[in-house]
Amino acid sequence: MKFRRILVHAQLAGSIGDGVFLVTSAFYFARIVGLSATEIGLGLTVGWAVGSVAGVPLGHLADRRGPRGVAVxxxxxxxxxxxxxxxVRSFPLFVLATSLYGTAQTGLSAARQALLAALVEPAERTVVRAALQATLNGGLAVGAALGGIALHLDTPAAYLTLFALDALTFLLTAGLLLALPAVPPGPVSPGPRLAVLRDRPYALVTLINAVMLFYMPLLSLVVPLWIATRTSAPSWMVSVLLLVNTGSVLLFQVRVARRIKGLRDASAAVRLAGLVMFAACAVFALSPYGWMFLLVGVVLQVAAEMLLASGSWEISFTLAPDDRQGQYQGFFGTGVAVARMLGPVVLTTLVIGGGPLGWLVTGAVFVAAGAAMAPAVRWALLRTSPEPA
Known part of the structure; x- marks a missing residue:
């Protein structure tokens, strides 16, 4: 349908900007803004922390005012x-800008999920969400390539041009979202305004998903550090691993999502994701003995990533009340912010500090979290419908 294509195009535009930001932001803030590494890390952490708090009220605003307008x-x-x-050229203003950025990004994600839930039939939501995720990875790859040009040129003009392009991609995103059908706000349901904050079963599901999302810093931070400090593999292997990850999601995420037909399948997918992630960690632990272990590890990691994504999307949409998708998706999305804030510290401590044993401990955490999802979903169903998990 037409609006699905618009959703995909809007996702592509914004993800290109995100790819530019991810690749060039550290260099830009250090060389153009003039911040220290500590200031950059602290400012980004504060920004995402503020964003994680703002996700629920902004999602609630999408429910009450209509998700399209709020997303725009x-x-x-x-x-x-x-x-x-x-x-921005000072640390205090940098913190304010990152707080606005984190808030807007987190709220935009929640509003988009509410918009998707309103425009797409429940049986198709996970598949459409998978298509958006595949598009996201493609856009990130394009943005990363553009960012690589700026890094190669390494001039103020190159960085400023790319950040200006980043801003323009979100103006384009807003224009595309405006072309979607208007979704009227849902009726006001009885009960507390921010009901998700009192929904303990959904909070547990969100917490489990947040733990599973700790895989996020693996390829961007932990594996590169592991390669540099514990293996003899060349540094360009990092690019190869990222390419395998991105290409796999582009090719297979929708296919994996089509296998999810309900909460039972979704819970099983998350459980399997935990087991596959343990296998990936075990293989990464062997990588000092040969670079082929890195390739096998990343294949297992991306398989687990796609299983987790497909299962968690089905769970987050199905367990959320239809008239409160915005605030529920905003709450569920806080797992991403938590993983971005705590994942690097936890995983570098475990893996880089603990060596092969640290990899196995990390994998065991994924197994435990994956296994806990089905009981948590069953508990959540006790306050909704009797569908088995």
Whole structure:
């Protein structure tokens, strides 16, 4: 349908900007803004922390005011935050800009999920979400390639141009979202305004998913550090591993998602994701004995990533009340912010500090979290419908 293509195009535009930001932001903030590494890390952590808190109320706003209008507003706010980075030259203003950026990005994600839930039939939501995720990875790859050009040129003009392009991609995102059908706000249900904050079963499901999302810093931080300090593999292996990950999601994420037909399948997918992630960690632990272990490890890691994504999308949509998808998706999305904030510290401590044993401990945590999802989903169903998990 037409609006699905619009959703995909909007996802592509924003993800290109995100790819640019991910690749160039550290260099930009250090060389153009003039911040120290500590200031950059602290500012980004504060920004995502503020964003994680803002996700639920902004999701609630999408429920009450209509998700399309709120998504457009937050896309514009993201563009404004990126544009602010072009002129910010002090740490306090940097923290304010990153707080706006984290808030807008987290809220935009929640509003988009609510918009998807309103425009797509329940049976198709996970598949459409998978298509958006595949598009996201493609856009990140394009943005990363553009960022690589700026890194190669390494001039103020190159960095400023790319950040300006980042802001423009979110202006384009806002325009595309505006072309979607308007979704009227749902009726006000009885009960507390932010009901998700009192929904303990859904909170447990969200916590389990957040633990599973600790895989996120693996390829961007932990594996590169592991390669540099514990193996003899060349540094360009990092690019190869990222390419395998991105290409796999592009090719197979939708196929994996099509296998998820309900909460039982979704819970099983998350459980299997934990087991496969343990296998990936065990193989990565063997990588000092040969670079082929790195390739096998990343194949297992991306398989687990796709299983987790497909299962968690089905769970988050199905367990959320239809009239409160915005605030529920905003709450569920806080797992990403938590993984971004705590994952690097926890995983570098375990893996880089603990060596092969640290890899196995990390894998065991994924197994435990994956196994806990089905009982948590069953508990959540006790306050909704009797569908088995």
């Amino acid at each position: 507003m937050l896309a514009l706010a993201t563009a404004a935050a990126v544009a602010a980075f072009l002129v």
